[in-house]
Amino acid sequence: xxxxxxxxxxxxxxxxxxxxxxxxxxxxxxxxxxxxxxxxxxxxxxxxxxxxxxxxxxxxxxxxxxxxxxxxxxxxxxxxxxxxxxxxxxxxxxxxxxxxxxxxxxxxxxxxxxxxxxxxxxxxxxxxxxxxxxxxxxxxxxxxxxxxxxxxxxxxxxxxxxxxxxxxxxxxxxxxxxxxxxxxxxxxxxxxxxxxxxxxxxxxxxxxxxxxxxxxxxxxxxxxxxxxxxxxx
Amino acid sequence: xxxxxxxxxxxxxxxxxxxxxxxxxxxxxxxxxxxxxxxxxxxxxxxxxxxxxxxxxxxxxxxxxxxxxxxxxxxxxxxxxxxxxxxxxxxxxxxxxxxxxxxxxxxxxxxxxxxxxxxxxxxxxxxxxxxxxxxxxxxxxxxxxxxxxxxxxxxxxxxxxxxxxxxxxxxxxxxxxxxxxxxxxxxxxxxxxxxxxxxxxxxxxxxxxxxxxxxxxxxxxxxxxxxxxxxxx
DNA sequence: TTAATATTTTAGGTTTGTCTAAAATTATTT
DNA sequence: AAATAATTTTAGACAAACCTAAAATATTAA
Numbered sequence: 411x412x413x414x415x416x417x418x419x420x421x422x423x424x425x426x427x428x429x430x431x432x433x434x435x436x437x438x439x440x441x442x443x444x445x446x447x448x449x450x451x452x453x454x455x456x457x458x459x460x461x462x463x464x465x466x467x468x469x470x471x472x473x474x475x476x477x478x479x480x481x482x483x484x485x486x487x488x489x490x491x492x493x494x495x496x497x498x499x500x501x502x503x504x505x506x507x508x509x510x511x512x513x514x515x516x517x518x519x520x521x522x523x524x525x526x527x528x529x530x531x532x533x534x535x536x537x538x539x540x541x542x543x544x545x546x547x548x549x550x551x552x553x554x555x556x557x558x559x560x561x562x563x564x565x566x567x568x569x570x571x572x573x574x575x576x577x578x579x580x581x582x583x584x585x586x587x588x589x590x591x592x593x594x595x596x597x598x599x600x601x602x603x604x605x606x607x608x609x610x611x612x613x614x615x616x617x618x619x620x621x622x623x624x625x626x627x628x629x630x631x632x633x634x635x636x637x638x639x640x641x642x643x
Numbered sequence: 644x645x646x647x648x649x650x651x652x653x654x655x656x657x658x659x660x661x662x663x664x665x666x667x668x669x670x671x672x673x674x675x676x677x678x679x680x681x682x683x684x685x686x687x688x689x690x691x692x693x694x695x696x697x698x699x700x701x702x703x704x705x706x707x708x709x710x711x712x713x714x715x716x717x718x719x720x721x722x723x724x725x726x727x728x729x730x731x732x733x734x735x736x737x738x739x740x741x742x743x744x745x746x747x748x749x750x751x752x753x754x755x756x757x758x759x760x761x762x763x764x765x766x767x768x769x770x771x772x773x774x775x776x777x778x779x780x781x782x783x784x785x786x787x788x789x790x791x792x793x794x795x796x797x798x799x800x801x802x803x804x805x806x807x808x809x810x811x812x813x814x815x816x817x818x819x820x821x822x823x824x825x826x827x828x829x830x831x832x833x834x835x836x837x838x839x840x841x842x843x844x845x846x847x848x849x850x851x852x853x854x855x856x857x858x859x860x861x862x863x864x865x866x867x868x869x870x871x872x873x874x875x876x
Numbered sequence: 877t878t879a880a881t882a883t884t885t886t887a888g889g890t891t892t893g894t895c896t897a898a899a900a901t902t903a904t905t906t
Numbered sequence: 907a908a909a910t911a912a913t914t915t916t917a918g919a920c921a922a923a924c925c926t927a928a929a930a931t932a933t934t935a936a
Contacts, residue, residue, distance in 0.1 A: 468884075
């Protein structure tokens with residue numbers, strides 16, 4: 411695996427994430443994601459195409475090649491292992507780890523990362539509930555769905571939150587919604603797409619459409635960073 | 644404390660280290676240390692002068708200002724804490740930590756470093772025996788002297804090795820000379836400046852001038868990374 | 877299906893950090 | 907003290923990664 415600049419890595423990673431939603435990623439989407447200008451994106455896309463990391467024809471958008479995906483998974487592995495380290499060992503809170511890991515992820519010494527992985531006990535998910543690729547780039551894809559897609563009277567386990575702003579984290583903390591918590595969807599209202607959910611035996615409460623759109627869940631139990639993954643069914 | 648680029652940090656750190664030997668550092672010395680060209684050094688010196696990190700008059704060499712020294716100590720703190728982490732937690736060997744720490748030291752998040760320091764138990768020296776500055780930039784200066792400066796029939800404790808090449812480390816390993824070991828200088832030969840030393844009750848052996856020049860010692864015991872600092876005196 | 881609008885690319889410029897080659901300065905010899 | 911040598915600085919170029927403004931292409935609407 412060759413080495414790439416911090417800037418190249420940030421583009422690759424952003425394309426990887428955007429690809430989860432769209433088949434092909436556009437110049438504007440990427441410029442917006444990276445807080446840069448469309449012209450800069452085009453420059454970089456030409457560069458990454460020459461390096462065979464993505465498929466790209468002018469005006470047609472782009473997607474990562476298989477080599478590009480490999481590189482992306484490697485960056486994501488580094489990012490999530492550092493996030494786990496920061497939360498578990500250095501006692502950073504859930505919402506602080508992302509920013510710090512953004513810098514650490516670009517230190518691309520394979521031995522460092524593999525030894526870090528071992529030191530941490532080969533964790534499977536990061537503090538946001540996202541899976542950590544292994545040394546070969548393999549990643550466990552737990553069929554993660556958006557809370558809005560869940561039928562009523564269903565139980566699920568909170569697996570990740572897409573938005574990392576402090577505003578949403580404040581709201582989640584207030585409602586006591588954390589990764590690994592078992593949620594039961596009790597009612598859904600078509601008028602405003604809000605829903606009522608319940609945690610355990612506590613009284614049900616309301617979640618807005620905007621909040622629900624950012625909460626992702628699985629039906630199977632999740633392994634929490636501290637190994638106390640909650641089991642159900 | 645402002646943020647500096649990786650390149651700026653490498654220059655500042657190199658000047659700091661060169662200053663230990665010379666009063667003022669020259670363009671060629673620095674170019675050689677950083678494996679760059681004298682013209683590049685001059686460019687950077689102008690930049691760092693504007694930022695008030697060093698004193699510099701054309702053709703007169705340079706030295707760090709007090710602000711520059713503060714920045715340098717901060718970089719060295721990061722470097723040595725990561726070295727300690729790599730050796731102690733990730734089980735890297737003594738001679739591998741420097742290279743990896745060269746990359747990690749440039750992640751300049753203060754909270755990260757202070758929490759890392761705490762996680763490691765506020766270590767006082769790195770795996771090479773060099774002292775780690777604290778959060779305020781304070782550093783313990785144990786009067787460290789070169790083995791060549793030691794009179795004969797003196798005992799001392801190996802504190803650090805200036806050259807980090809694998810060649811010297813191979814030789815040190817063969818002679819069983821490690822940080823913290825108590826050495827007795829038994830004889831010194833003026834002809835080739837070699838010396839005979841002894842470890843404990845074992846038979847004395849010869850150390851060349853070249854090797855002795857790279858071994859630094861103290862008369863007081865050293866705190867080893869694992870806390871098992873050997874006591875003598 | 878043309879016209880208007882939005883998106884994307886190109887062209888050319890900036891900054892950072894590097895380089896080579898030539899000029900300026902300092903140090904060393906004779 | 908002048909000549910030679912070494913060091914340092916300047917001048918001008920280059921690559922990476924970004925920018926703005928204008929041109930090219932694609933999409934949408936009339």
